[in-house]
Amino acid sequence: xxxxxxxxxxxxxxxxxxxxxxxxxxxxxxxxxxxxxxxxxxxxxxxxxxxxxxxxxxxxxxxxxxxxxxxxxxxxxxxxxxxxxxxxxxxxxxxxxxxxxxxxxxxxxxxxxxxxxxxxxxxxxxx
Numbered sequence: 001x002x003x004x005x006x007x008x009x010x011x012x013x014x015x016x017x018x019x020x021x022x023x024x025x026x027x028x029x030x031x032x033x034x035x036x037x038x039x040x041x042x043x044x045x046x047x048x049x050x051x052x053x054x055x056x057x058x059x060x061x062x063x064x065x066x067x068x069x070x071x072x073x074x075x076x077x078x079x080x081x082x083x084x085x086x087x088x089x090x091x092x093x094x095x096x097x098x099x100x101x102x103x104x105x106x107x108x109x110x111x112x113x114x115x116x117x118x119x120x121x122x123x124x125x126x127x
Contacts, residue, residue: 053120070125071111072100074118089113 019027046052056064060073075085082100086093091110098104099114106114108122115122 053124064127067127069100069102070127071096071106071114071118074120074125075100078118085114085117089117 043052054077056073056077060077063073064070075082078085082096083093086096089096089110090113095104095106095110096114099106099110111125112122115125118125
């Protein structure tokens with residue numbers, strides 16, 4: 001017979017944990033804070049190792065905020081023409097032009113090649 005002190009719980013739910021919403025939200029907030037601390041430490045480490053990404057100027061950041069292509073902004077910052085960047089990245093100049101104009105987004109592989117040649121993280125090129 002079932003013990004009246006213990007509710008009948010399916011075996012699959014035996015490992016389930018129930019939290020109050022406030023407790024759950026507090027855990028999520030702590031996780032986000034920890035992720036921010038990790039990102040800050042990774043940035044500090046990159047600076048110490050000399051591998052920190054080059055910052056954008058206010059003008060360049062404003063252009064990205066206004067919707068201009070990060071690929072175009074980083075290409076110009078590196079002093080490259082579309083043809084030159086396309087050549088070293090192994091893509092066509094027309095594809096690069098379409099990515100910069102927003103006509104195409106570019107595959108992850110294409111953006112990875114561009115990020116490598118522009119010496120930036122892949123995330124930097126995704127608006």
